[in-house]
Amino acid sequence: MDDQNKNLILATALSFAVILVWFVLFPPPEPDTPIDGTSAVQTTGSTADTTVATTPSVDAPVAVPTQAPKALVEAPRASIETPRLTGSISLLGGRIDELKLNDYRETTEPDADIVTLLAPVGSEDPYYALFGWAASTGVTPDAVPGPDTEWTLSDGDVLRPDAPITLSWDNGAGLVFNRTYEVDADFMFTVTQSVQNNGSADASMAPYGILARHGEPDNLKGFFVLHEGLVTMTDELTETDWDNIPDFDVHPKEGVPAERNEDIQNGWIGITDHYWMTTLIPPADTNARLTAKYYPRTDIYQTETVMPKVTIAPGASATNTLRVFAGAKEWETIREYQSEGVTSFIDSIDWGWFFFLTKPIFWLLHELNKLIGNMGWSIIGLTLIIKAVLFPLAYKSYVSMAKMKELQPQMEKLKEAAGDDRQKMQQGMMELYKKEKVNPAAGCLPILLQIPIFFSLYKVIFVTIELRHAPWLGPFQDLSAPDPTSLLNLFGLLPNGAPEPGSIMALVFIGILPLLLGISMWLQQKLNPAPTDPTQQMIFAWMPWVFMFMLGGFASGLVVYWIANNTITFTQQYLIMRSQGYKPDVFGNIMKSFRRKTETDSK
Known part of the structure; x- marks a missing residue:
C-alpha cells in the first residue's frame, strides 16, 4: 500500500x-417527550403516603399533604385568570398547584397543548407551591395552618392582576389566619400571610413558603451546556443539578438530606427547567433561611424559605409577605423584576462560563x-x-x-x-x-x-x-x-x-x-x-x-x-x-x- x-x-x-x-461530548438534545403517566407518590389503600414532615416546627416547617390524591384534586378551588396564566388555588391547604402558561405551547403546532407548569398531587407530575406558619413557643402544630387546612374564601372569587383574593381560617383557639394572593400581568405572585391573636397568651411562629416537586421531570434535556435543577441566590449564584441534590449533607434534626443557608438577605431559591422556573423570593433586607431537601422515601424534591419567628401578644397581629415567581424565563420580564428589587434575578437564566459574552x-x-x-x-x-x-x-x-x-x-x-x-x-x-x-x-x-x-x-x-x-x-x-x-x-x-x-x-x-x-x-x-x-x-x-x-x-x-x-x-x-x-x-x-x-x- x-x-x-x-x-x-x-x-x-x-x-x-x-x-x-x-457526538459523545455534544450529543443533540433530546426532544420533549410526553409524561409517561407514572407518579412518584407512594400509595397505600386509598391514602397517599406523601408525608415529609408531620410537625410544622420552626426547624421543620414542611408538612406535605397527607390527604388522598382524590381529595386534593376534588377540593374547592379559586380560579387564576390573567392574560398569561390560567390555573387555580386549592382551598385545601391554600396551595398554588394548577398553572398553565397561556403564551407557550408544547410544540409549534397551532393546536398543541399549552405548557403546564404546576400540577396538584394526584396528577401525573405533582408540582406546587404552599405556604404556612411553623409553630414555636406557646403554639401547638395543629394550631397553625398547614397543607391540609380547609380554608374559606372570604374575599374575591377569581385571582386577576387587578383583583386579589383572600382566604381565612380560624383555629378555634384564639388565632385567626388570613392569606391574600395577588398576581401581576406576568408571572409574579405575592402572598401576604397575617395572623390575629384573639387569645390570652403570647403565640410564637415563623412564616414559610415551599416549592415541592414529586420526582425529577420526565423531559430532562440532560445536556451539560444546560443547567436544570436547583438555583439559589445568596452571596453568589449556586446551581445544583437534579442528580446532585440527594447528595446534600444530612440535617441532623430531620434525618433527610438538606442544604441550608442561614440568615440570607436579598436572596431567593427555586427550581429551574430548560425554559420555566419557580422561585421563592423573601422580602428584601429580611433575614431568611433558604433550604433545599430531598426525601428519598417519597422521591420529593423541595425548596423552602423560612422568615424570622414572630411573637404575637394577645390582641396583636403579625403580617408577612412572600413573592413567588412561576413562569417562563423571559429576559425582559426577569430583568424588570430585577429592577424592582429582586437581587441578580437575571442570573437565573443560565448564561454559562462565558457570561461576559453570552x-x-x-x-x-x-x-x-x-x-x-x-x-x-x-x-x-x-x-x-x-x-x-x-x-x-x-x-x-x-x-x-x-x-x-x-x-x-x-x-x-x-x-x-x-x-x-x-x-x-x-x-x-x-x-x-x-x-x-x-x-x-x-x-x-x-x-x-x-x-x-x-x-x-x-x-x-x-x-x-x-x-x-x-x-x-x-x-x-x-x-x-x-x-x-x-x-x-x-x-x-x-x-x-x-x-x-x-x-x-x-x-x-x-x-x-x-x-x-x-x-x-x-x-x-x-x-x-x-x-x-x-x-x-x-x-x-x-x-x-x-x-x-x-x-x-x-x-x-x-x-x-x-x-x-x-x-x-x-x-x-x-x-x-x-x-x-x-x-x-x-x-x-x-x-x-x-x-x-x-x-x-x-x-
Whole structure:
C-alpha cells in the first residue's frame, strides 16, 4: 500500500473519530417527550403516603399533604385568570398547584397543548407551591395552618392582576389566619400571610413558603451546556443539578438530606427547567433561611424559605409577605423584576462560563429581533456586526494569507529540494517567511476569537426561551431545533418529517442547512494556503464535510450563524486578496487540480 493511500485511510479514520467524539461530548438534545403517566407518590389503600414532615416546627416547617390524591384534586378551588396564566388555588391547604402558561405551547403546532407548569398531587407530575406558619413557643402544630387546612374564601372569587383574593381560617383557639394572593400581568405572585391573636397568651411562629416537586421531570434535556435543577441566590449564584441534590449533607434534626443557608438577605431559591422556573423570593433586607431537601422515601424534591419567628401578644397581629415567581424565563420580564428589587434575578437564566459574552450577544440579538421582527434574519444581522467588529484583525489575517498563497510555488520548490529532510524544510520555510515578512500564525487569531463567540452563541440559542419556536422562513419554524429538512422529505417540500435528531438516519440524511454549511466551509478553505504535508492536506480537505455532519444535529439557528459567518468571511477574504494583487480563481484552481489528478491517474 503506497503512502498516499495510507494517508487517505488515516485521514478518513481521524475524521470519523472526530465525529464520534463530538457526538459523545455534544450529543443533540433530546426532544420533549410526553409524561409517561407514572407518579412518584407512594400509595397505600386509598391514602397517599406523601408525608415529609408531620410537625410544622420552626426547624421543620414542611408538612406535605397527607390527604388522598382524590381529595386534593376534588377540593374547592379559586380560579387564576390573567392574560398569561390560567390555573387555580386549592382551598385545601391554600396551595398554588394548577398553572398553565397561556403564551407557550408544547410544540409549534397551532393546536398543541399549552405548557403546564404546576400540577396538584394526584396528577401525573405533582408540582406546587404552599405556604404556612411553623409553630414555636406557646403554639401547638395543629394550631397553625398547614397543607391540609380547609380554608374559606372570604374575599374575591377569581385571582386577576387587578383583583386579589383572600382566604381565612380560624383555629378555634384564639388565632385567626388570613392569606391574600395577588398576581401581576406576568408571572409574579405575592402572598401576604397575617395572623390575629384573639387569645390570652403570647403565640410564637415563623412564616414559610415551599416549592415541592414529586420526582425529577420526565423531559430532562440532560445536556451539560444546560443547567436544570436547583438555583439559589445568596452571596453568589449556586446551581445544583437534579442528580446532585440527594447528595446534600444530612440535617441532623430531620434525618433527610438538606442544604441550608442561614440568615440570607436579598436572596431567593427555586427550581429551574430548560425554559420555566419557580422561585421563592423573601422580602428584601429580611433575614431568611433558604433550604433545599430531598426525601428519598417519597422521591420529593423541595425548596423552602423560612422568615424570622414572630411573637404575637394577645390582641396583636403579625403580617408577612412572600413573592413567588412561576413562569417562563423571559429576559425582559426577569430583568424588570430585577429592577424592582429582586437581587441578580437575571442570573437565573443560565448564561454559562462565558457570561461576559453570552449576555451582550443575547442583548444585541434581542434588540435586532425587536427591530427586524424575525430571529433568523436577526442572527444574520448579528453575524454582520460581529464580523465588522473583528474586521481589523481579520484584515491583517487575510493579507497574511494572500502573501502565503503567493509563496505557495516557492514552498513547493523548498519541499522538493528538502525531500524527506523535515528539519531542512522547516529551516528553509522560516528563512522564506523572514525574507518576505510573512507571519504564518497571523491567520489563527480570528479563528481563535471565533471559538468563544461560537460557543456563546450556541449557549444563547440553546438556553434562552426567546429562541424557542422562533420562526425564520419556509420549513424553518423553530430555530432552537435541528434542521427539519432532509432528502427523505425532499428538503421540506414533502409534509413528512425529518429523521429523529441524533439517530443514524439523521446523521446520514442531513438537511439543507448542513449542506450549505459544508459548501460554505469548502469555498472558504479554497482561499487559504494549503499545508505542505500531504496528510494535513487530506485532513483539511475532509474537514468541511466532517463539520457538515457534526453540526447537522445542532440548533438550526446556530447553523444559520455559521453559514452567514463563512459566507461573509469568504467575501471579505476574496476582496482583500484581490486588493493585495493576488487574484484567486477558486473554481479555476479546482478544475486545474482535477485535470492534474486525471493526468496523473492515467499515467
